[in-house]
Amino acid sequence: MTINFIVVTKGAERISEVSARFTLDAMPGKQMAIDADLNAGLINQAQAQARRKDTANEADFYGAMDGASKFVRGDAIAGMMILAINMIGGICIGIFKYDLSASDAFQQYVLMTIGDGLVA
Numbered sequence: 001m002t003i004n005f006i007v008v009t010k011g012a013e014r015i016s017e018v019s020a021r022f023t024l025d026a027m028p029g030k031q032m033a034i035d036a037d038l039n040a041g042l043i044n045q046a047q048a049q050a051r052r053k054d055t056a057n058e059a060d061f062y063g064a065m066d067g068a069s070k071f072v073r074g075d076a077i078a079g080m081m082i083l084a085i086n087m088i089g090g091i092c093i094g095i096f097k098y099d100l101s102a103s104d105a106f107q108q109y110v111l112m113t114i115g116d117g118l119v120a
Helices: 002-040 044-096 100-117
Strands: none
Touching: 002 044, 044 100
């Protein structure tokens, strides 16, 4: 779970942030290139609009990926919190409801929590 949070979510978040930043930084240059091609007569109005739409779609895509990476990070944090709550709750239930010793409750419910985390 920790490896998922540190390696996957942090790496994916950084990649999406950098991609979104580069795409947004390059957008004015792409727009000016489209305008220059249109003014030079290399492309017509319809082609210029299509290129502008492609540029906007690319920026929207990378912006959405940046937002999605933040969602994945939140999901990983929620998963770690659920894991901790399940462990603590299970140990308390084992001790207080089923009169298990602390070590028996720990052994039983931590094993179940890990199994639940692997399944989820």
